[in-house]
Amino acid sequence: MKIISPDTKRINRLPPGQYEVDEIPVLDLGNKPNINKNNFKLELSYNDKKTVLDFNNLTSLPEVDLYCDLHCVTTWSKLGTNWKGVSTKTVYDLLTPISAKFVLAYSYDGYSTNMPIDYFLKEDSIIGYSYEGKDIPYHYGGPVRLLIPSLYYWKSAKWLSKIEFIDEDKRGYWEERGYHDIGDPFLEQRRRL
Numbered sequence: 001m002k003i004i005s006p007d008t009k010r011i012n013r014l015p016p017g018q019y020e021v022d023e024i025p026v027l028d029l030g031n032k033p034n035i036n037k038n039n040f041k042l043e044l045s046y047n048d049k050k051t052v053l054d055f056n057n058l059t060s061l062p063e064v065d066l067y068c069d070l071h072c073v074t075t076w077s078k079l080g081t082n083w084k085g086v087s088t089k090t091v092y093d094l095l096t097p098i099s100a101k102f103v104l105a106y107s108y109d110g111y112s113t114n115m116p117i118d119y120f121l122k123e124d125s126i127i128g129y130s131y132e133g134k135d136i137p138y139h140y141g142g143p144v145r146l147l148i149p150s151l152y153y154w155k156s157a158k159w160l161s162k163i164e165f166i167d168e169d170k171r172g173y174w175e176e177r178g179y180h181d182i183g184d185p186f187l188e189q190r191r192r193l
């Protein structure tokens, strides 16, 4: 299934305060996690419900093609990127029935980031494993990264390790340091006020 991110259909695709780049900058904490397709595991949890997927389990789920723009809070935007992966809804449904209100995503480099469940479950939110027709390069968060095009790019956790579904919001790495709990680029939700 082909998913076109709704924000790519705006007349002005560039959110306020952003400028366009050609190459996607590499931005992360600088820890280099030892993770690849062979040792990859993704844990899903909600209270005491838990499921673990390896790379093959993940890529056996229905595949989606995503076309989206990326907006980093440091003001660069990359327009028109192509990814493949699994819809976040597909993965969420593996734990069904649950009624979580928030998500905290964790990564193999110690990173984490939170968001409301409705952003996590948007049609263009995916768990990605391919970028521009190839495996996601390690420096861009491969083998598997989260992609939440409706929010600033810090919500798109690279080297994804765990998705915790929760009822009460819990802050991730940048959110604990003052960044916004939602982070909609078109509303310029950069820092908490």
Ligand SMILES: Nc1nc2c(c(=O)[nH]1)N[C@H]1C(S)=C(S)[C@@H](COP(=O)(O)O)O[C@H]1N2
Pocket (backbone or CB within 6 Å): 024, 025, 026, 027, 028, 029, 030, 072, 073, 107, 108, 109, 111, 139, 140, 141, 153, 154, 155, 156, 157, 158, 159, 160
């Ligand atoms: N695991 C992990 N994911 C992360 C980060 C990080 O430090 N660690 N940084 C975030 C930030 S601030 C941005 S802008 C994007 C950058 O992704 P890129 O390096 O592929 O451009 O990853 C996000 N996801």
Ligand SMILES: [Mo]
Pocket (backbone or CB within 6 Å): 027, 072, 073, 074, 153, 154
């Ligand atoms: Mo960022």
